[in-house]
Ligand code: TXA
């Protein structure tokens with residue numbers, strides 16, 4: 001897992017591309033980003049086009065140091081300032097009132113903007129050399145699994161993105177924790193590797209989940225992070241039973257589990273991702289990509305344990321396994337699979 005600086009020549013080529021309004025894919029500690037010059041609305045529009053992302057889904061502006069925050073943010077609450085100080089550079093995105101010059105293309109026309117200082121040597125190298133903000137979503141097609149290796153970006157955008165900076169495997173593997181600091185009470189809009197209790201240790205007033213009275217931000221609720229194979233989350237003790245529902249009919253099954261299988265089966269591809277939440281999260285997207293290629297009828301994911309260390313992984317799995325992915329195979333099993341998170345009666 002080589003996370004090192006890249007030769008400066010490669011960085012300068014990427015900077016030139018950004019200045020020319022082209023897209024550059026780059027590594028961060030969370031996932032790879034698909035970046036454009038945040039001051040160039042035409043360049044930022046290309047991101048939406050290439051990803052197939054609706055224009056109303058706002059992007060994160062990446063900067064290399066909080067001292068540039070004022071270029072993007074009109075004001076940051078004292079809570080937001082504390083969080084920035086504690087976690088930047090790192091896997092935290094803050095949402096705040098936008099500065100007047102921030103393009104509507106980035107914010108989706110909202111009065112707020114999302115900003116983060118990533119903690120990856122190559123991302124920082126690029127941002128230093130570029131000297132401005134880089135607007136970047138995860139470097140995957142809309143609704144698909146985020147890339148955690150340069151080769152994943154290549155698979156997605158072989159023809160469209162010429163410059164893909166290779167910074168090795170992303171250490172965190174899941175997207176940043178997003179905290180809205182727009183109201184008095186800071187709110188976690190997307191769980192990530194920085195947990196609620198870590199946030200509260202710095203800022204005790206932080207709440208989980210968006211303000212129920214605030215309008216929903218597009219992209220925060222819709223189905224996301226999905227492989228093409230239908231995904232179902234299954235309680236641990238039912239896993240083998242559900243697997244055999246399919247394999248007994250000669251249908252292929254892909255399984256992402258926290259343990260090895262009880263028995264092997266020629267119709268089954270099983271990945272044991274282990275019980276460590278950091279390790280599980282780091283490899284989650286790569287594992288989903290591998291299992292998606294198994295040619296299976298369904299991708300079964302063993303439910304992850306309770307506890308906040310699993311919050312981010314649980315959130316992504318819930319979104320990957322939306323109700324539209326429920327395959328009707330056996331009525332009573334389908335009923336509890338549909339009721340994700342609930343164990344069977
Ligand atoms: O770890 C990450 O955050 C990665 C790396 C590349 O930095 N980026 C990432 O970007 O995950 P993306 O576009 O895939 O997800 C950005 C999320 C979206 O769910 C979007 O709704 C939310 O950030 N967002 C952006 N601007 C916002 C705003 N003004 N208010 C609320 N949410 C916002």
Ligand code: MG
Pocket residue numbers: 137138146
């Ligand atoms: Mg994304």
